[in-house]
Amino acid sequence: MPAREELPSTLERSANDAQRTWIKAHDSAVEQYGEGERAHRVAYGALKHKYEKVADHGERKEGVRKGPSDPRSARPRGRGGRSGEGVDESASKKHLYDVAKHLGIDGRSRMTKGELLDAVRKANRSQTRASRSG
Numbered sequence: 001m002p003a004r005e006e007l008p009s010t011l012e013r014s015a016n017d018a019q020r021t022w023i024k025a026h027d028s029a030v031e032q033y034g035e036g037e038r039a040h041r042v043a044y045g046a047l048k049h050k051y052e053k054v055a056d057h058g059e060r061k062e063g064v065r066k067g068p069s070d071p072r073s074a075r076p077r078g079r080g081g082r083s084g085e086g087v088d089e090s091a092s093k094k095h096l097y098d099v100a101k102h103l104g105i106d107g108r109s110r111m112t113k114g115e116l117l118d119a120v121r122k123a124n125r126s127q128t129r130a131s132r133s134g
Contacts, residue, residue, distance in 0.1 A: 006040075009132055010086075011047075013057035022047050053086025053124050054099055056131040061088055062095045087120050096120060103127070 025046035029039035096116040100108040
């Protein structure tokens with residue numbers, strides 16, 4: 001199935017460049033591994049090098065920061081690791097604070113970087129759920 005038809009709803013709400021990155025990586029992975037979960041994982045891995053999840057869509061990472069956004073993306077397949085759920089864990093605390101502000105997260109000024117990461121993940125899940133159901 002063409003990647004455009006399999007585009008996840010979060011990416012449908014993202015920039016065209018993010019969509020093209022996912023589609024190109026997905027199509028290449030389908031050629032190499034066949035259709036299925038592995039092709040989707042490869043496409044998301046490629047996307048996480050330049051984009052992070054903010055609310056219900058992907059946004060380009062701040063500045064020149066590129067590369068895996070969480071431990072799972074940095075490891076070879078099958079090595080496990082925790083997922084950052086699309087939130088760039090290597091982002092600065094200031095960037096995470098700005099994302100939290102954009103998402104309307106209360107109490108962000110008193111949060112540590114780890115707490116900001118958790119709060120942004122939770123807000124992202126909530127807004128994605130709302131976008132899918134509404």
